[in-house]
Amino acid sequence: MKYMIMMFGSAGEMMDVKPPEWIREMIAFMQQLDVDLRDSGEMVFNAGLADGAAAKTVRLTGGLPVATDGPYAEAKESLIGYWVLDVENEARILEIAGQIAEWSGLVEVRPLADAPPEV
Amino acid sequence: VTQDPRIEGLLREFAPQALGALMRRHGQFDACEDAVQEALLAGFLQWPRDGIPDSPLAWLVTVAERRLTDEWRSESARRRREETDAVLDVPGRAPAPEHDDTLTLLFLCCHPALSAPSQLALTLRAVGGLTTAEIANAFLIPEATMAQRISRAKQSIKAAGAGFDLPPDSERSERLRVVMQVLYLVFNEGYLQRADLTAEAIRLTRLLYRLLPGEHEVAGLLALMLLTDARRDARSEPDGTLVPLAEQRRELWDAEQIAEGIALLTQTLGRGPAGPYQLQAAIAAVHDEAASEAETDWPQILALYGVLEHVSPGPVVTLNRAVALAMVEGPRAGLALLDTLDGDESMAHTHRLDAVRGHLLERAGDIAAARDCYRRAARMTTSVAERQYLALRAAALRGPAEARPT
Numbered sequence: 001m002k003y004m005i006m007m008f009g010s011a012g013e014m015m016d017v018k019p020p021e022w023i024r025e026m027i028a029f030m031q032q033l034d035v036d037l038r039d040s041g042e043m044v045f046n047a048g049l050a051d052g053a054a055a056k057t058v059r060l061t062g063g064l065p066v067a068t069d070g071p072y073a074e075a076k077e078s079l080i081g082y083w084v085l086d087v088e089n090e091a092r093i094l095e096i097a098g099q100i101a102e103w104s105g106l107v108e109v110r111p112l113a114d115a116p117p118e119v
Numbered sequence: 120v121t122q123d124p125r126i127e128g129l130l131r132e133f134a135p136q137a138l139g140a141l142m143r144r145h146g147q148f149d150a151c152e153d154a155v156q157e158a159l160l161a162g163f164l165q166w167p168r169d170g171i172p173d174s175p176l177a178w179l180v181t182v183a184e185r186r187l188t189d190e191w192r193s194e195s196a197r198r199r200r201e202e203t204d205a206v207l208d209v210p211g212r213a214p215a216p217e218h219d220d221t222l223t224l225l226f227l228c229c230h231p232a233l234s235a236p237s238q239l240a241l242t243l244r245a246v247g248g249l250t251t252a253e254i255a256n257a258f259l260i261p262e263a264t265m266a267q268r269i270s271r272a273k274q275s276i277k278a279a280g281a282g283f284d285l286p287p288d289s290e291r292s293e294r295l296r297v298v299m300q301v302l303y304l305v306f307n308e309g310y311l312q313r314a315d316l317t318a319e320a321i322r323l324t325r326l327l328y329r330l331l332p333g334e335h336e337v338a339g340l341l342a343l344m345l346l347t348d349a350r351r352d353a354r355s356e357p358d359g360t361l362v363p364l365a366e367q368r369r370e371l372w373d374a375e376q377i378a379e380g381i382a383l384l385t386q387t388l389g390r391g392p393a394g395p396y397q398l399q400a401a402i403a404a405v406h407d408e409a410a411s412e413a414e415t416d417w418p419q420i421l422a423l424y425g426v427l428e429h430v431s432p433g434p435v436v437t438l439n440r441a442v443a444l445a446m447v448e449g450p451r452a453g454l455a456l457l458d459t460l461d462g463d464e465s466m467a468h469t470h471r472l473d474a475v476r477g478h479l480l481e482r483a484g485d486i487a488a489a490r491d492c493y494r495r496a497a498r499m500t501t502s503v504a505e506r507q508y509l510a511l512r513a514a515a516l517r518g519p520a521e522a523r524p525t
Contacts, residue, residue, distance in 0.1 A: 011497050011498050011506065011510060012494055012497075012498050014510065015493075015494050015497060015510050015513045015514055015517075016494075016517075018514060019514060020511050020514040020515050023507070023510055023511055023514055024358065024360075024511070027358055027359070027360070027507055028358055031358065031359070048503055050498075050499070050500065050501045050506075051497070051498040051499070051506075053495075053498035053499060054498065054499055054501065
């Protein structure tokens, strides 16, 4: 089954509350996670995103697309990374999501729409 | 495909010459380039098994030419595939091209009708002999996307009516400038993470320098790459976090590459007006020659940035001159120069101004303002390595008393 794990957060928030050692450990975890997911054959693709501060939102306004600064959701935390993974079952994707949540606090897991029905 | 670096080196060395030979006979860049690419893949598969042919170039040209005529004759792609395994018993007849067409090929791949990403991709494939998969992997995009980009680039060259000739004298210096820019972009693309791309940029620039030994800026570009790449091992920690120049362990710098870069510069500097690559290489050389940051000849670096700003003005040069100025006259002088960039449109959407300002504020002892700059810069950068570096820098400036428990 293919799922997307979406990680939410804010680089600004992280720098305000976390000590440097925590940031180093978090970086090491994320790097190792990507290596492990490739080794296990579960990684389809993934990407880290720049902080939401670098985002622009484009809205159709009066029939014209208008770009404004900032991410779509007004929340302090926005999408900062995602993984599309092909895993055995839901339990496995929740296990991976749980590991990520230990560092990022908030993770969304969603099946891909084109996932074939399980036989 | 092959793990043998000698075979890979030979195939990639002869790739542009084989393509040049085919182009002289048949003149169709798109089809010839595909045929050479297929011949390279055949070489990757066959040479480890059958041994390296007596004349690798003749082998490549013959195989590519058969692919080409097969392609033209075949009624269907299926038939071509069926023949693929049977073609390759090749006599050792050497075509011995009279010209080294590699230079013409470089100009063609860096044709001004193409976008920069297309110029990069096509140069790496047609001149560098990299496969589409390797190029896609290096730029972290899917292979199908890269194949399409290369295919469209070749169509654009055809549409622009470009022939397989060196550009006329009137266009030559501008076209050479584009070729150098493409090679420098490949180098920079590899600089942070992809050592293989950096090595390829240096290899191709060496090739260009061999073809044009009288062009001082080509020598300058090669020197700049060597002098910059010499710091590779010291530039990041094992986890990828960047180490700024001032804190690098200089014993890890590659002394041999530094010596080669300086020798190149010594041969060319002073023979005519210095161009931007020579000047940047000269600045890199001053850094590389210093045993520590404190022993760096900052007044000379400042003077060189002054010349560079005159020859090739731009906000990035001003930014770097501000760093040198801060080292010579103190952080406040550097900060004052940075202030002149505040209204600059191209600086408004990058992290670089804030990152440099953070450093100078930190040196000036204004810790709170420095931290704010690092934080803003970390939020703006799209480089993971730089974000890590800036986030750590910001976090380190926060006093322990301010750290909230989590």
